[in-house]
Amino acid sequence: MTDSVRSARPRDRKAQLAAVAAELFRARGFPGVGIKDIADAAGVTGPAIYRHFADKQAILAYVVLSGFEDLEAATAEALSDSVSPADQLESLLGRLATQAVERREIAALWRWEGRHLPKEDQREIARRSTLALTTWSKALMTRRPDLPAEDAELLCWAALSVFGSVSVHHTSVARRRFAALLVELALGVLNATLPSPSQLSPSSTLSLGTPSRREQVLAAATGLFAQRGFHDVSMEDIGAATGIAGPSVYRHFPSKAALMVAIGHRAADRLALAAERALQTSDELSALRRLAASYVHTILHTPELLVSFSADRVTMPDRDKADLLRVQRDYVAQWVTLLSSVRPELPPREAKITVHAALTIANDLARTRRLAARPNFEAELTALLHTILGVAD
Secondary structure (H helix, E strand, O other): OOHHHHHHHHHHHHHHHHHHHHHHHHHHOHHHOOHHHHHHHHOOOHHHHHOOOOOHHHHHHHHHHHHHHHHHHHHHHHOOOOOOHHHHHHHHHHHHHHHHHHOHHHHHHHHHOHHHOOHHHHHHHHHHHHHHHHHHHHHHHHHOOOOOHHHHHHHHHHHHHHHHHHHHOOOOOOHHHHHHHHHHHHHHHHOOOOOOOOOOOOOOOOOOOOOOHHHHHHHHHHHHHHHHOHHHOOHHHHHHHHOOOHHHHHHOOOOHHHHHHHHHHHHHHHHHHHHHHHOOOOOHHHHHHHHHHHHHHHHHHOHHHHHHOOHHHOOOOHHHHHHHHHHHHHHHHHHHHHHHHHOOOOOHHHHHHHHHHHHHHHHHHHOOHHHHOOOOHHHHHHHHHHHHHOOOO
């Protein structure tokens, strides 16, 4: 046996163990998986895991950073001198789409579990993602020389979200078609025309007066969960943020899980109300456009909505978890039904993939502070959703 074969085996084994762990992290959430779980699933002992990784965080970092290495390699290959400038953007999108379809778990872990990485790894991921987006933005501006740099960055973030959307659902089609559909959607976003400040003016937000103590607790919990994640916030933290003693929080909510359930239901109720108002028209095209606008407005003015996206990953009663998941699926189904009516040529599964891409763009960009601070952001985000749904003006 040669030295090269012997040296290859540990690397292969390390990657195999990381792949097993990645699936467990995606299925249960990072906090819900232990080293023993990974060892059992891989058919090895705990010490065998520790021969390759110092701890569970190291496994997560390995998986996520390896995904970034693949993304960087795809970027370098697609934008190299060997590819003509006219074909570079399509080449890049094709490579990213293939990676997204073949390694859906990477996007899921980056999206949902990145907060559990060590701070230095989080900073490294932020640095590398910024560099990649800067490179993509330059390539886009080569194609669209009149596009301002800040607009190119927004569109590239949106295109990245198209590929990341594969992590939030299990719908699939044949791999080649799946990748081609993602490329079509991302290319549509990159070619989008952003509205001027005079277009799509945001609607006003109603004030409900001074909130009750229970509402204050709920608001404080929402903010803390958004900043730190569910598992890193205590009831004492929530009490301090509300201006009351930690034990007093239990007068309103018996547990953190109960708080998350309340947040999830609050978000669902507000979405349902906004959708009901948007759908008060017999014109299906107008209804879909209004539904997209209502989602953007709600997500930008309802902090509970962003927090509730991780509700299925926290410890809560199975009945509540299943109920929230049902509500989310029913809401997505409204979009899919409307889109299928407006665009009957689109197969049902492709309609669902398209809807998830649109919703993911809204969710991701709304959580990106630099983008959300843009003065015309609500109108721009609405226009991007209309573009990806194929209902733009």
